[in-house]
Amino acid sequence: AQSVSQHNHHVILSEAASLELGCNYSYGGTVNLFWYVQYPGQHLQLLLKYFSGDPLVKGIKGFEAEFIKSKFSFNLRKPSVQWSDTAEYFCAVDGYNKLIFGAGTRLAVHP
Amino acid sequence: GAGVSQSPSNKVTEKGKxxxxxxxxxxxxxxxxxxxxxxxxxxxxxxxxQGNSAPDKSGLPSDRFSAERTGESVSTLTIQRTQQEDSAVYLCASISDSTDTQYFGPGTRLTVL
Known part of the structure; x- marks a missing residue:
């Protein structure tokens, strides 16, 4: 069965610190990979996605993610976080007709 | 443009309803x-x-849950005889054929007392 693991459930950073959120998936076939973000009081929004091509994907607000097929990973990165990045981040894989989500990572950025 | 909308935004109900x-x-x-x-x-x-195809119901947790969709428009999710463990946020998403990306609604927060 497909599954998605997000290793960090809670991350606390100071502004300007670098961010990397881990995501590993289990699925043997071709995958589409996503990161969604949910800001406090708002609904889920797409941050970035990978379907094919360049494994380094750039998304909105300075976020990027790298697909490493050999490691079944799709980690999310940002070189310098801001207080406004405080949110919950979800990694998801689309194997067949449905998104399988990780449990999410809550990021708190302190000024 | 209009996004995915859901209603109600919050629902509080008694167990069994x-x-x-x-x-x-x-x-x-x-x-x-x-x-x-x-x-x-x-x-x-x-x-x-997906369109007029038979829905994929594989994720429904019990036969108390059902959903309908008329054509390519509104969908309703019905939970019968609600239980406290049904308390959750229920999210709807629709997908663009051109971008293959899901767009989420704001959700309905269901609380079963």
Whole structure:
């Protein structure tokens, strides 16, 4: 069965610190990979996605993610976080007709 | 432009009562999904509609849960004889055929007392 693991459930950073959120998936076939973000009081929004091509994907607000097929990973990165990045981040894989989500990572950025 | 909308935004009900949740997808999106998000957990797939094909109901947790969709428009998720463990945020998403990306609604927060 497909599954998605997000290793960090809670991350606390100071502004300007670098961010990397881990995501590993289990699925043997071709995958589409996503990161969604949910800001406090708002609904889920797409941050970035990978379907094919360049494994380094750039998304909105300075976020990027790298697909490493050999490691079944799709980690999310940002070189310098801001207080406004405080949110919950979800990694998801689309194997067949449905998104399988990780449990999410809550990021708190302190000024 | 209009996004995915859901109603009600909040629903409080007593155990044993039936509830109906509504989702209005983005116009022109042929596929529609329902997910459930329990407190502190990730999203759990419930059901998927694609055009006029038979829905994928593989995620529905029990026969108390059902969903309908008329054509490529509104969908309703019905939970009969609600239980406290049904308390969660129920999210709807529709998908763009051109971008293959799911767009989520704001969710309905269901509380079963």
């Amino acid at each position: 039936d509830v109906e949740l509504r989702c209005d997808p983005i116009s022109g999106h042929t596929a529609l999904y329902w997910y459930r998000q329990r407190l502190g957990q990730g999203l759990e797939f419930l059901i998927y509609f």
